[in-house]
Amino acid sequence: xxxxxxxxxxxxxxxxxxxxxxxxxxxxxxxxxxxxxxxxxxxxxxxxxxxxxxxxxxxxxxxxxxxxxxxxxxxxxxxxxxxxxxxxxxxxxxxxxxxxxxxxxxxxxxxxxxxxxxxxxxxxxxxxxxxxxxxxxxxxxxxxxxxxxxxxxxxxxxxxxxxxxxxxxxxxxxxxxxxxxxxxxxxxxxxxxxxxxxxxxxxxxxxxxxxxxxxxxxxxxxxxxxxxxxxxxxxxxxxxxxxxxxxxxxxxxxxxxxxxxxxxxxxxxxxxxxxxxxxxxxxxxxxxxxxxxxxxxxxxxxxxxxxxxxxxxxxxxxxxxxxxxxxxxxxxxxxxxxxxxxxxxxxxxxxxxxxxxxxxxxxxxxxxxxxxxxxxxxxxxxxxxxxxxxxxxx
Amino acid sequence: xxxxxxxxxxxxxxxxxxxxxxxxxxxxxxxxxxxxxxxxxxxxxxxxxxxxxxxxxxxxxxxxxxxxxxxxxxxxxxxxxxxxxxxxxxxxxxxxxxxxxxxxxxxxxxxxxxxxxxxxxxxxxxxxxxxxxxxxxxxxxxxxxxxxxxxxxxxxxxxxxxxxxxxxxxxxxxxxxxxxxxxxxxxxxxxxxxxxxxxxxxxxxxxxxxxxxxxxxxxxxxxxxxxxxxxxxxxxxxxxxxxxxxxxxxxxxxxxxxxxxxxxxxxxxxxxxxxxxxxxxxxxxxxxxxxxxxxxxxxxxxxxxxxxxxxxxxxxxxxxxxxxxxxxxxxxxxxxxxxxxxxxxxxxxxxxxxxxxxxxxxxxxxxxxxxxxxxxxxxxxxxxxxxxxxxxxx
Numbered sequence: 001x002x003x004x005x006x007x008x009x010x011x012x013x014x015x016x017x018x019x020x021x022x023x024x025x026x027x028x029x030x031x032x033x034x035x036x037x038x039x040x041x042x043x044x045x046x047x048x049x050x051x052x053x054x055x056x057x058x059x060x061x062x063x064x065x066x067x068x069x070x071x072x073x074x075x076x077x078x079x080x081x082x083x084x085x086x087x088x089x090x091x092x093x094x095x096x097x098x099x100x101x102x103x104x105x106x107x108x109x110x111x112x113x114x115x116x117x118x119x120x121x122x123x124x125x126x127x128x129x130x131x132x133x134x135x136x137x138x139x140x141x142x143x144x145x146x147x148x149x150x151x152x153x154x155x156x157x158x159x160x161x162x163x164x165x166x167x168x169x170x171x172x173x174x175x176x177x178x179x180x181x182x183x184x185x186x187x188x189x190x191x192x193x194x195x196x197x198x199x200x201x202x203x204x205x206x207x208x209x210x211x212x213x214x215x216x217x218x219x220x221x222x223x224x225x226x227x228x229x230x231x232x233x234x235x236x237x238x239x240x241x242x243x244x245x246x247x248x249x250x251x252x253x254x255x256x257x258x259x260x261x262x263x264x265x266x267x268x269x270x271x272x273x274x275x276x277x278x279x280x281x282x283x284x285x286x287x288x289x290x291x292x293x294x295x296x297x298x299x300x301x302x303x304x305x306x307x308x309x310x311x312x313x314x315x316x317x318x319x320x321x322x323x324x325x326x327x328x329x330x331x332x333x334x335x336x337x338x339x340x341x342x343x344x345x346x347x348x349x350x351x352x353x354x355x356x357x358x359x360x361x362x363x364x365x366x367x368x369x370x371x372x373x374x375x376x377x378x379x380x381x382x383x384x385x386x387x388x389x390x391x392x393x394x
Numbered sequence: 395x396x397x398x399x400x401x402x403x404x405x406x407x408x409x410x411x412x413x414x415x416x417x418x419x420x421x422x423x424x425x426x427x428x429x430x431x432x433x434x435x436x437x438x439x440x441x442x443x444x445x446x447x448x449x450x451x452x453x454x455x456x457x458x459x460x461x462x463x464x465x466x467x468x469x470x471x472x473x474x475x476x477x478x479x480x481x482x483x484x485x486x487x488x489x490x491x492x493x494x495x496x497x498x499x500x501x502x503x504x505x506x507x508x509x510x511x512x513x514x515x516x517x518x519x520x521x522x523x524x525x526x527x528x529x530x531x532x533x534x535x536x537x538x539x540x541x542x543x544x545x546x547x548x549x550x551x552x553x554x555x556x557x558x559x560x561x562x563x564x565x566x567x568x569x570x571x572x573x574x575x576x577x578x579x580x581x582x583x584x585x586x587x588x589x590x591x592x593x594x595x596x597x598x599x600x601x602x603x604x605x606x607x608x609x610x611x612x613x614x615x616x617x618x619x620x621x622x623x624x625x626x627x628x629x630x631x632x633x634x635x636x637x638x639x640x641x642x643x644x645x646x647x648x649x650x651x652x653x654x655x656x657x658x659x660x661x662x663x664x665x666x667x668x669x670x671x672x673x674x675x676x677x678x679x680x681x682x683x684x685x686x687x688x689x690x691x692x693x694x695x696x697x698x699x700x701x702x703x704x705x706x707x708x709x710x711x712x713x714x715x716x717x718x719x720x721x722x723x724x725x726x727x728x729x730x731x732x733x734x735x736x737x738x739x740x741x742x743x744x745x746x747x748x749x750x751x752x753x754x755x756x757x758x759x760x761x762x763x764x765x766x767x768x769x770x771x772x773x774x775x776x777x778x779x780x781x782x783x784x785x786x787x788x
Contacts, residue, residue, distance in 0.1 A: 132658050260654035260666055263678035264526050272654055275669065275676050282670040284657035 011087065018043035019087050020071045023105040024207075026064055027054060029383045032373050033088075033105040037305040057378030077208050083110040083181050089303040092116070094203070097226040099298055100252045102383060104205045104223070110181045111201030115174050119297060120150040121289060122228035122249070124221075124242050125159025126235040126267045133235040133267065134162045136259055140232065141166035141173075143286040150174055152228050154220055154245075155189055155196070159234045164192060164200075171199035176223035178212035180204065185212050203227075221245040222385035229293045230255030232283060236270030243270045246280070248386045255292045256280035339363055339371045344391075347381060351388035405481065412437035413481050414465045417499040418601075420458055421448060423777045426767050427482075427499040431699040451772030471602050477504040477575050483697040486510070488597070491620040493692055494646045496777060498599045498617070504575045505595030509568050513691060514544040515683060516622035518615075518639050519553030520629035520661045527629040527661065528556045530653055534626065535560035535567075537680040544568055546622050548614055548639075549583055549590070553628045558586060558594075565593035570617035572606035574598065579606050597621075615639040616779035623687045624649030626677060630664030637664045640674070642780045649686045650674035733757055733765045738785075741775060745782035 011019070022028055022043045028036065028050075036046035036053075047065060054063045078085060086093045086107045095117035097103050109116070121144050123137060137159045141151045145167035153160040155175040167173040175196045177185065181204060184190045196202055205219050206212070212220075221241065225231055225248035233256070236242035249256055258280040261268030274280035281292045339361075346357050358368045372389055375381040383389050405413065416422055416437045422430065422444075430440035430447075441459060448457045472479060480487045480501045489511035491497050503510065515538050517531060531553045535545045539561035547554040549569040561567040569590045571579065575598060578584045590596055599613050600606070606614075615635065619625055619642035627650070630636035643650055652674040655662030668674035675686045733755075740751050752762045766783055769775040777783050 132656050136656070136658060259657060260662070260669065260676070261656050262526050262530070263653060264530060268654070269678070272676060272678055275654065276678070276682070282654075282666060284663070284666055284670070288670070 011090075015043060016085065016087065017068055017071050017075065018047055020075065020085065020106055021066050021068065022046055022050075024066045024071070025050065027059070027377050027379055029376055030102040030105055031369065031383060032376055034304060035370075035373055037303070041305060054377050054379070057374050059377070059379045074207055078108060078181070081110065081182060081208070083108055084113060085109075086113065086116075089306050091300070094223075094227045095297060095300055096120070096228065097223065098300070098303075100222075100226045102222075102385065102387070103226065104219070107203055107205060107223075108181055108207070109201055109203045110197040111174075111199075112171065113201060115150050115172070115201040116203060116227060117297075118150040118172075119148070119293070120152050120174065120228045121293065122152045122224045122231035122245065123159065123163035123234065124153055124224060124231060124236075124245050125233060126237065126240065126242065127156050127158040127160075128267075129158035129162070129235050130265065130267060133159060133259075133261075137162040137234050138166040140234075140259075140283075140286060140289065144289065145170050145172040147286065147290065148172075150200075152176065152224050154178075154217075154224055155185075155193060157186055157188070159242075161189060161192060164196060168192075168195055168199055173200040174227065175200070175202050176220050176227070177202060177204045178206065178216035178220040180206045180208040180210040182208050183211055217241055218244055218248075218385045222248050225249040225252055225254060228254060229297075230257055230289070232257040232259070232289060233271045233274065233280065234259045235261065235265075235267040237266050238269045238273065240270055243274075244386075246270075246274060250279065251386045255294075257283040257289055257292055259283050334363055334367050336371065336374070339367055340375065343368060343371045344375065344380070347389065347391045349391050349393055351384040351390040354387050354389055357389065405484075409437060410479065410481065411462060411465050411469065412441055414469065414479065414500055415460050415462065416440055416444075418460045418465070419444065421453070421771050421773055423770055424496040424499055425763065425777060426770055428698060429764075429767055431697070435699060448771050448773070451768050453771070453773045468601055472502060472575070475504065475576060475602070477502055478507060479503075480507065480510075483700050485694070488617075488621045489691060489694055490514070490623065491617065492694070492697075494616075494620045496616075496779065496781070497620065498613075501597055501599060501617075502575055502601070503595055503597045504591040505568075505593070506565065507595060509544050509566065509595040510597060510621060511691075512544040512566075513542070513687070514546050514568065514622045515687065516546045516618045516625035516639065516643070517553065517557035517628065518547055518618060518625060518630075518636050519627060520631065520634065520636065521550050521552040521554075522661075523552035523556070523629050524659065524661060527553060527653075527655075531556040531628050532560040534628075534653075534677075534680060534683065538683065539564050539566040541680065541684065542566075544594075546570065546618050548572075548611075548618055549579070549587060551580055551582070555583060555586060558590060562586075562589055562593060567594040568621065569594070569596050570614050570621070571596060571598045572600065572610035572614040574600045574602040574604040576602050577605055611635055612638055612642075612779045616642050619643040619646055619648060622648060623691075624651055624683070626651040626653070626683060627665045627668065627674070628653045629655065629659075629661040631660050632663045632667065634664055637668075638780075640664075640668060644673065645780045649688075651677040651683055651686055653677050728757055728761050730765065730768070733761055734769065737762060737765045738769065738774070741783065741785045743785050743787055745778040745784040748781050748783055751783065 040046040050063050088105050092113040123141050141163040144151055150172045151163050151167035152174045153163045155177055164173045179185050184193055221244050225245050231249040246256055256279055258271035258274050275282055342361050346360050358365050381389050382392055434440040444457050482499050486507040517535050535557040538545055544566045545557050545561035546568045547557045549571050558567045573579050578587055615638050619639050625643040640650055652665035652668050654676055669676050736755050740754050752759050775783050776786050
């Protein structure tokens with residue numbers, strides 16, 4: 001359902017603080033956020049129900065819901081810095097990112113949020129890029145910005161920095177970062193990070209003061225892939241983080257473009273591999289990029305919990321709609337406990353694709369997703385960007 | 395029809411001299427050679443009929459058939475050099491080359507002719523190759539030879555020379571050259587050319603003493619493409635001779651493989667273009683080549699004029715079998731004079747694909763080919779390697 005922009009409900013300050021508290025509660029990932037908001041109609045109602053839901057899902061300790069005062073303080077600090085919090089369903093939330101199934105419930109931004117919903121291309125690549133790679137990144141980024149595209153990257157050394165810098169003059173660049181908006185990383189990019197906040201936009205999932213850790217980077221990569229019509233890879237070794245971004249872009253059905261390179265350079269291997277398998281378009285110039293990217297942006301859709309005139313009336317029970325589970329009287333009914341045991345047996349601490357879980361058991365996609373979401377609430381599993389799921393170490 | 399090798403008729407010395415005379419007569423290209431041999435059963439009979447055929451086809455002057463003494467002398471000089479003449483239909487004629495529609499009627503070889511019919515890969519590329527390109531050519535060529543393949547190239551500077559040299563040790567290399575066997579080109583490759591003759595094989599269409607000219611190179615490229623299961627391109631600028639070899643390989647339904655390179659290097663453009671359009675397989679290592687090449691060689695087939703127990707009985711008339719033209723009484727009959735005028739109007743001195751001629755007129759492929767062959771006998775057109783045809787300047 002498409003709704004005109006004026007129909008997006010404006011959240012109250014309390015709603016926003018509750019939303020932030022809900023999304024910062026361990027066990028509430030993007031999928032459970034959608035589920036809880038849809039079932040309870042508001043973050044406040046979901047928070048009230050959460051302890052009961054989590055206990056029922058098997059969690060022994062109380063959920064670690066952040067306090068109102070801590071999250072109020074967080075938003076005050078954000079405001080003081082000149083930043084904004086965007087919630088899924090906000091008119092300024094990145095348009096393409098809102099289309100992915102595990103879109104982050106909240107984002108923190110510093111800069112011009114209009115940059116987040118433009119026609120955009122991700123340009124990513126090696127930190128230890130070659131001089132040739134840097135030159136290609138600069139020229140393609142500048143040309144894409146000249147053509148009116150926003151250039152999205154991850155503010156890393158090498159290709160990322162070159163891509164940002166080349167699109168900075170018209171302000172057509174967005175840096176997705178792994179740490180908080182007030183944390184400079186890498187240190188030598190302090191000026192570039194400030195300039196992007198002034199002329200383009202910075203965006204992150206992390207709270208203020210967060211120093212980026214290795215585990216944050218796949219989330220950062222998800223933002224780049226999710227906000228872009230397509231991702232251009234310039235130099236990537238096999239097994240590099242750049243290929244994680246490429247994987248994510250593919251899982252979101254975005255275009256993949258690769259600048260080829262000599263097989264003698266290990267930095268060409270990752271990209272050449274994508275070309276060899278036909279997953280990416282060989283890219284030499286801006287024409288190749290423009291030809292590969294879709295012409296149109298999708299229309300902005302309301303989030304499920306915004307689709308009634310106001311909010312949904314709170315649901316009375318904890319169970320999924322019967323469309324997921326069927327009813328005990330009907331053929332094809334799935335016992336949630338049986339489903340949970342079956343699904344758990346297919347998981348390990350190494351993330352596996354949710355699709356693989358579905359393929360290996362006899363349940364529907366929606367039943368598997370509901371089971372996994374319930375296991376997340378119970379503190380048993382966590383979802384990993386790119387449609388994967390892992391057992392949490394206990 | 396497949397015939398066992400002992401069934402290949404052994405040509406007499408006179409037959410061989412007549413065959414050489416026939417193929418060296420202007421107006422008798424590979425297609426007319428097949429036609430004349432099939433119609434008259436032997437080169438001697440075809441030579442006897444040739445002046446009449448050519449006059450009927452519109453030629454005013456007598457055909458320039460080389461004399462018996464000149465061609466005898468040519469073969470004596472070849473024998474003295476240690477070389478051999480191979481005629482289409484000979485058991486030692488290059489197996490894969492014999493499968494193409496415009497295979498050269500005769501070849502001159504120096505070295506081990508068994509190399510000409512092995513599982514082979516063409517490795518070709520830029521004369522002014524980069525150090526990286528040379529290194530890739532050397533390592534892939536050595537590995538392919540190690541895997542038991544023969545490496546075919548054109549003895550040019552750069553990639554070609556590197557490919558030959560790397561496969562020289564096991565003697566698994568064939569150089570297709572544009573000039574005569576006794577002519578060294580390029581001069582700095584004198585030693586390499588001699589070594590290939592000693593340990594591998596040299597092959598050419600040119601008579602002894604011929605200095606290579608620009609117009610000979612497409613014929614040389616046809617030999618490389620025609621003798622190989624596939625061609626590997628390492629560095630090729632747009633519009634380079636290497637891309638002519640690639641075109642020929644495609645026209646013979648051979649595999650195309652390309653080592654990619656940076657868009658900043660003009661020597662990558664030709665290859666990257668082939669990758670971009672999906673015409674070639676991106677190649678980084680020997681595994682990519684082995685996977686792309688067909689596992690089996692075709693079986694050796696007899697040439698049309700060898701397919702009767704002995705030779706065909708000479709045909710009485712000049713006309714094509716009625717299967718080409720139909721009969722005047724039948725519907726669909728084509729008047730050869732009308733066909734000739736229609737086809738001529740579609741030609742110019744710039745070569746066009748025979749396929750394009752067929753598409754633009756209402757005649758069958760075989761009628762168009764017969765018309766063009768008749769025009770070649772008449773001195774009006776010439777066939778160009780790669781299935782193309784051009785008007786001769788008068």
